[in-house]
Amino acid sequence: MSLTLRILCILGSAITFLVIASRVRKARVRIDDSVFWIVFSFALLVIAIFPNIPSFFARLFGFQATSNFVFLVVICVLLMREFSNTIKISTLNARLDELVQEQALQAMEEVDDDQQS
């Protein structure tokens, strides 16, 4: 792993951590939802400080360069995250629809009751 990549990893880690910390402080992100990014930022830092760890796995799996291995891992992690977000958003939309419908139908019945009484 080149020195440039290590510095970029540290920068990425620091920026991720600072941004997510400030969002949590302003209550824009719930602590529950920030866990992924804290772990992600920490992992980048570990990779940058101990490049032997990714090098070991890169050699184990037969990668030509450690950086290739690091890129692949990061892409995979983010794709998995994106996938789970899609499912989460779908679920949220379904629940939102349900709430909207129930609220609207109940409000309608209240108006009907008022008119009858």
Place this chain on the structure above:
Amino acid sequence: MKTLAVIPAYNEEDCLEQTVRSLATACPEVDHLVVNDGSTDATQLICERCGFTHVNLPINCGLACGFQTGMKYALRHGYDAVVQFDADGQHLPEYIPTMGAAMEAQGADIVIASRVLAGERIEGARGAGSRLISTLIRLTSGVRLTDPTSGMRLYNRRMIELFAHGRDLTPEPDTVALIARRGGKVAEVPATMQERQGGQSYLDLPHVIRYMTRTCASILFFQWFR
């Protein structure tokens, strides 16, 4: 047969009043429910002023969600059939009794008002899309539908329950195909339609591409494991 016309309306101030009035005049025995899907124009005011039965969704949540609201209402108020009816004046209420008669005579779960059976040829890209969907439905479910994209459909009690409780059941051709493949009976009756009488069509290119991709993917892939 106690029938409810569910009329989804999103910013339909131009023609909603005329649509509901002509429905009430042509079919006094059919009740209506306007589903005001978070409109930002005078749709709600018109409903209140004219005394239309209506339900106001607090936000715009889309056709499928709005239509499902109508199905839930129909289920809770004991309707035997629901007709999906456009607010823009495209659909002619005169055909609702014909569709109801076909439903009873053929024991159909869904009756579609087909422009093609009435001798109309749907022109241009819209027609090509419609024929493509027809072909896909015939190949996957063996059911011949001449006008799958017709938005005027009558659903029986079983379908009302299915739509009210179901997840991700859009009032669109892919759901009709799914129901047909699962053994539901889908019938068509000839019917003419009008040009839309006002309001905005959402058939611009990005919407069309999205609609076609979604519909084709749903018919070709997803219905096998839904």
